[in-house]
Amino acid sequence: MTFFRSAAEWVDVLPSSIAIRESQYLYAGLLTGHVIGMCVFVGLIVMMDLRLIGVGNRRTTFTQIQRRLFPWQMFGMTLSTASGLLLVYADPLRFYDNIYFWIKVVMMVLAGVNALAFHLLTYRTVDAWDGRTMTPFGAKLAGAMSLVLWAGVVVSGRLIAYNWFARR
């Protein structure tokens, strides 16, 4: 693990890293872009998950929601990922040493696994339940997990700034 911390230490003193870290406007811009990306990405994921668990957007079929919102979800994800990577690049040690950052990363990975599992399993039978308000258990589980995990990502992301018990 100290190899990775050394890598973070190496980036931390790069002129470009310091430049971003110390530029008030650019840093604020990255944080703002990150939140906007979050609103678009997580916001549209939430709309989709509400349909998956069968409580929201019920008059629209799941496949319609998924297919038509996907490009916009990807736009949000791109914005948040790009700004997020630059934020970490600008202050690598701070994030490396912060437990909430790693909790956030783990939750994002789990959210990805959840989405993949749904796509490979329950989604295969979508034609059978697409129009139905009452979705199968697999869909409800995937939707609920997604909501919980992305809420966890947002909460842990916010807690990074607070730092208590964060030092590793």
Place this chain on the structure above:
Amino acid sequence: MEAMSLLPLFEWVEGTGLSVAIRGSFWVFAFVQALHLVTLTLLAGSILIVDLRLLGRGITRQPVKVLAQDAQPWLMAALVGMLLTGMPQLVSNATKEYNSPFFRSKMAFLFLALLFTFTLRRQVTLADVERVKPVWRTVVGLVSIALWLGVAVSGRLIGLFS
């Protein structure tokens, strides 16, 4: 701009027991703020799913009216949630926010966004398709996104430039 200053009111709020209690606990403020962000995603989704449709994008097979009606309860719940999680933050940080230009711009944008959402936008999204000229749907979609972006960006900047 103001006939009388609201500063004394904000100062009074900050002196109340509730304000002191929230400020006294790191956890309370931080978690309330984190919940504010989670609720924000619900607000953003319920607004955007309709605004995208107004702009002719997103779930185009559905009429705007259907998407708007289905999103409505979630939009309302999100707005209530934002108020419930926003108030404790304001109460515990009253004078700092009073002095923040971004808090003021956020409140201005919020007022305009709520007014717009519950008047013109409501009429356009719930009307039957034939009765609304496409240009109005586009204008409403763009104005809605712009106003809510104003709220969100201002909100983010309060903490960064105080």
